[in-house]
Each structure stands twice: as C-alpha cells, then as structure tokens.
Amino acid sequence: MTKSKSTPDNKKGKPTPKRKVAEAKSKSSILSPAASRSDKKRLKEQTRLRRTEARAAFMRGDENALPYRDKGAARRFVRNYVDSRRSIAEYFLVLIIFVLFLTIIPNPTIQLFAIAIMYSAMLYAAIDGFLLSRRVKRLVIAKFPNESARGVGMYAWLRSTQMRRLRAPAPQVKIGANIN
Structure with missing residues (x-):
C-alpha cells in the first residue's frame, strides 16, 4: 500500500471521526439554530392566536376560512x-x-x-x-x-x-x- 500525502483537498492526515461525533455534526448543520426559550414561547403563542382566529372565522362562516x-x-x-x-x-x-x-x-x-x-x-x-x-x-x-x-x-x-x-x-x- 502506498501512503497518501496530506492535502487540504482529501482531508487526510487526521483520524476518522467517531460515529457519534459525525452524527452530531450532521444533525447540528441540518437543524435550524436553537431558538431561545422566549422566542419559542412567543412563536407558540402566535401559532395559537392564528389557530384561534381561523377557528373563529370558520365558525362565523367567513368564506375564506371555510373548507x-x-x-x-x-x-x-x-x-x-x-x-x-x-x-x-x-x-x-x-x-x-x-x-x-x-x-x-x-x-x-x-x-x-x-x-x-x-x-x-x-x-x-x-x-x-x-x-x-x-x-x-x-x-x-x-x-x-x-x-x-x-x-x-x-x-x-x-x-x-x-x-x-x-x-x-x-x-x-x-x-x-x-x-x-
């Protein structure tokens, strides 16, 4: 076997990361940045308000809110x-x-x-x-x-x-x- 030279392109020269580390890295890049607790609470409240308004419009019989x-x-x-x-x-x-x-x-x-x-x-x-x-x-x-x-x-x-x-x-x- 021949030894490959370490170049920035093929990223050799360092040990292969453990599976747990690689999975954590890929998960963190896929997910959106973690929102703060107050942001999550505000988002949840806005969603609840939108749902309540849509339900009220449906019950009133507004044409845009009807299925x-x-x-x-x-x-x-x-x-x-x-x-x-x-x-x-x-x-x-x-x-x-x-x-x-x-x-x-x-x-x-x-x-x-x-x-x-x-x-x-x-x-x-x-x-x-x-x-x-x-x-x-x-x-x-x-x-x-x-x-x-x-x-x-x-x-x-x-x-x-x-x-x-x-x-x-x-x-x-x-x-x-x-x-x-």
Missing part, C-alpha cells in the same frame, strides 16, 4: 335552509340515550315501547332526510342555476342530523326564519 365542502353561495343557502327548521334527526342522540335508559328497566312492556320509539324515530328521520334532500336539491337548482347541485342533498341531510349547538359553521339564522 371546500362548505364554500359557495349554494352551500350557504343550504346551511341557512337547514338551520331555519327543526328536525327529529337533530334530537336523535338524546332520544337514543332516553331509550337506553328505558331498556334498562326490567319491564318488557316498557322495553318494547322504548324500542318502538327508537325505530319509529329512525324511520321518521330517514324519510325526513330523504324529503329534505330532494327539496334542497330542487331549490338549489332553481336558485343557483350556474352552480353544481351535486352533493347538496347529502350535505343538507347530514347537517340536519347534527345537534344545532354542535353544527359547524355555526347557524346564521334563527329557527323559523324565512329563507328564499
């Missing part, structure tokens, strides 16, 4: 239409919890009555959702001829199944409001 699924005049109309009416589907969760408590009672008549209430509410909610879907689709086609009515029926039905307080974006109209 694709909720954007557009047709979807806003559907949200307002659904929010202006009551539906048994929005109370379904509460009804199911009530039925659950009734089925705990060891009386077969009460249990049968509770199950009948549950199935009749399910049937009524399904029929109401189907009719709502058709009605909303027809209204959107008439009111917004240039916008696609694809998916608005399902959008309306799914929104009608959520409890009013838990709907996002938050309802913009009162129950019973006239939506044209």
